[in-house]
Structures are given as C-alpha cells and as structure tokens.
Amino acid sequence: MNLSGDIRQDLWQKANLDWSLHQFDVKNSFLHGELTEEVYMDIPPRYNTTQTRTVCKLRKALYGLKQSPRAWFGRFTVAMKKNGFKECNSNHTLFLKHRKGKDLGGLKYFLGIEVAQSQQGIFLSQNKYVLDLLTDTGMLDCKPADTFIVYNHHLGEYPDQVPTNKERYPRLVGRLIYLSHTRPDIAYAVSVVSQFMHSPSEDHMNAVLWILRYLKSAPGKGLTFSKHGHLNIDGYSNIDWAGNLTNGKSISSYFTFVGGNLVT
Structure with missing residues (x-):
C-alpha cells in the first residue's frame, strides 16, 4: 500500500461514503506477473555452469524489474474482471463489485501500516x-x-x-521515506536528509537521529480520513525564496484537501 494520490483519494471516498476496507491475501503477488517482452538476466550468483556467456530468459517478473508493476497489474486486472469486478474509468486502480465476496475481513494491518476503521472514519498509523x-x-x-x-x-x-557510515545512512533515510506516507509531519525533514545520500556526514546523521527522537515523542501519530459531509477541494502552498543552501533554489511545498481530508 503506497499512499499515493490515488490511494488517498480512495480513502477519503470510503470515509465519506461509509465504505469499509477489506484485505485479500496474495502471496508473492509481484512474482505472478507474466512478461510480454523478452527480458534476460545474468546467471544468479553461485549457480554452477560450464558454459560461458550464458544468460537466463525470464518468463515471469522479478522484484526490482521495471516491468514488474505493469506485468502484475495487467494480470491482476484480468483476474478482477473475471471475478465480477468493474474497473473505474476515472481511477484505473479502483475496482468495484456490489456483491459481497469471500475475503479476510476488515483491513487492519498491511505492509507496516495499521488501519483502524470506525463510524467516524479511517485512521492510518505506523x-x-x-x-x-x-x-x-x-x-x-x-x-x-x-x-x-x-x-x-x-x-x-x-x-x-566528517563522513559517516554510507551504508547505514541511506538505509535509515529509506525507512523514514516509507514512514512519511502516514507521517506528513516529518516529510520536510526527510526531504532534507535525503539530499545527502551520496555523501552523508556526521551532521546529516545527527539530523536523522533527531527525526528519530521526534518520532519517539509520539510514535502513534498518523493520518485520519473522516466523514465531513462535503466534497470541497482546498489547496495550500508555500515557498521560502532561495532557501536551499546547496543550490540556492527556492523550497516550495503544497498540499490538497478533498472532502476535508489530506490527499496530496
């Protein structure tokens, strides 16, 4: 569940229309994507072969392959339509079915994201x-x-x-980037520390540790999608005029509310 703009739009719709979220268990879903083009890869490490210049021709998608999301979603779309779901014309990631089917029940936890549903709306936290x-x-x-x-x-x-550990730093920043999906309050700080992945210093690492100290103060914060009874669109933006010390460019930001809920 990557909280992109499409996903956030789906969530505010569900909150405003009193829809419930459900989850399905599909193991290794990305590995079920069928490739429609020829893709080759090097022989895996420690695979013994006497032939030189040998490669593998892929029949299925692999994690990290740029074709994997498209291949998996193509097969997923076919399966959803085969089971009676209809693809939404305005949002191709949304499938609708008016007859209740068998699933795992209400969505509660998915890929590190905790989901709490009530009559007041939907709350996401990590x-x-x-x-x-x-x-x-x-x-x-x-x-x-x-x-x-x-x-x-x-x-x-x-x-x-003073340089710092170049392996630990990007690993920590990467985990913070994923956390910012439900913690927009750290988005600016994460955007700052992510600029120095190629050459991190002790000062940059201290800034990352500061973010962790901030998270310690309220680890359960998250995003709430509530029912507000309207579909108003409100947007806000800000700019600091040449505030970037590295390149002198302006730092700008914006966010949009639809139906009273944060979407982008």
Missing part, C-alpha cells in the same frame, strides 16, 4: 513500524524531541565535513 525502527537503531530509550528538525539547521555539503 506505530509498530516506528517502535521497530527505534529498537533497531538503539533509540527506543532516547530523549524525545519536540521538533522534527533543528530550526535554521544549515545542513549542506562542506569541504571539512
């Missing part, structure tokens, strides 16, 4: 994901921070910066 992140980094008992980043942090690339 509380367990945050606690696991704090545990893995040894920050579970750290002192909480009130802000997600130091004010006037002046983070940038400097000749005298």
Whole structure:
C-alpha cells in the first residue's frame, strides 16, 4: 500500500461514503506477473555452469524489474474482471463489485501500516513500524524531541565535513521515506536528509537521529480520513525564496484537501 494520490483519494471516498476496507491475501503477488517482452538476466550468483556467456530468459517478473508493476497489474486486472469486478474509468486502480465476496475481513494491518476503521472514519498509523525502527537503531530509550528538525539547521555539503557510515545512512533515510506516507509531519525533514545520500556526514546523521527522537515523542501519530459531509477541494502552498543552501533554489511545498481530508 503506497499512499499515493490515488490511494488517498480512495480513502477519503470510503470515509465519506461509509465504505469499509477489506484485505485479500496474495502471496508473492509481484512474482505472478507474466512478461510480454523478452527480458534476460545474468546467471544468479553461485549457480554452477560450464558454459560461458550464458544468460537466463525470464518468463515471469522479478522484484526490482521495471516491468514488474505493469506485468502484475495487467494480470491482476484480468483476474478482477473475471471475478465480477468493474474497473473505474476515472481511477484505473479502483475496482468495484456490489456483491459481497469471500475475503479476510476488515483491513487492519498491511505492509507496516495499521488501519483502524470506525463510524467516524479511517485512521492510518505506523506505530509498530516506528517502535521497530527505534529498537533497531538503539533509540527506543532516547530523549524525545519536540521538533522534527533543528530550526535554521544549515545542513549542506562542506569541504571539512566528517563522513559517516554510507551504508547505514541511506538505509535509515529509506525507512523514514516509507514512514512519511502516514507521517506528513516529518516529510520536510526527510526531504532534507535525503539530499545527502551520496555523501552523508556526521551532521546529516545527527539530523536523522533527531527525526528519530521526534518520532519517539509520539510514535502513534498518523493520518485520519473522516466523514465531513462535503466534497470541497482546498489547496495550500508555500515557498521560502532561495532557501536551499546547496543550490540556492527556492523550497516550495503544497498540499490538497478533498472532502476535508489530506490527499496530496
């Protein structure tokens, strides 16, 4: 569940129309995509072969293959239509069926995202994901921070910066990027630290650890999609005029509410 604009639109619709979320269990779904074009890959490591210049021709999609999402979704679409679902014309990721079918019940947990449904709406959080992140980094008992980043942090690339672990840093930032799907409050801080993946310093790592301290203060925060009884669209934007210390460009941001719920 990647909380893209399409997914957020689906959620506010479900909240406003009192629809319930359900989940289906499909193991290794990406590996079921059938390729319609010729794709070859190198021989896997430790695979013994006496032939040189040998490659493998793929019949099914693999994780990391750029054709995998399209191949899987194509097969998924065929299966959904075969089982009586109709694809929405305005949103091709939305399938509708008015007859109740067999499933796993109400959606509660999916890919690290916890889902709570009630008559008031839908609440998404990653509380367990945050606690696991704090545990893995040894920050579970750290002192909480009130802000997600130091004010006037002046983070940038400097000749005298002290380098940090180039494997640990992108791994932590990657986990924070996934967390920002349900924690838009850390989106700006994560966008800042993600600019230095190629050459992280101790100052950059300290900024990442500061975000973790902020998460410790409220690990259960998340996104709420409530029923507001209207379909109004409201947009907000801001810009700081040449605030980027690295390249002097302006930093801009925007967000949109549809039906009173955050969509983009």
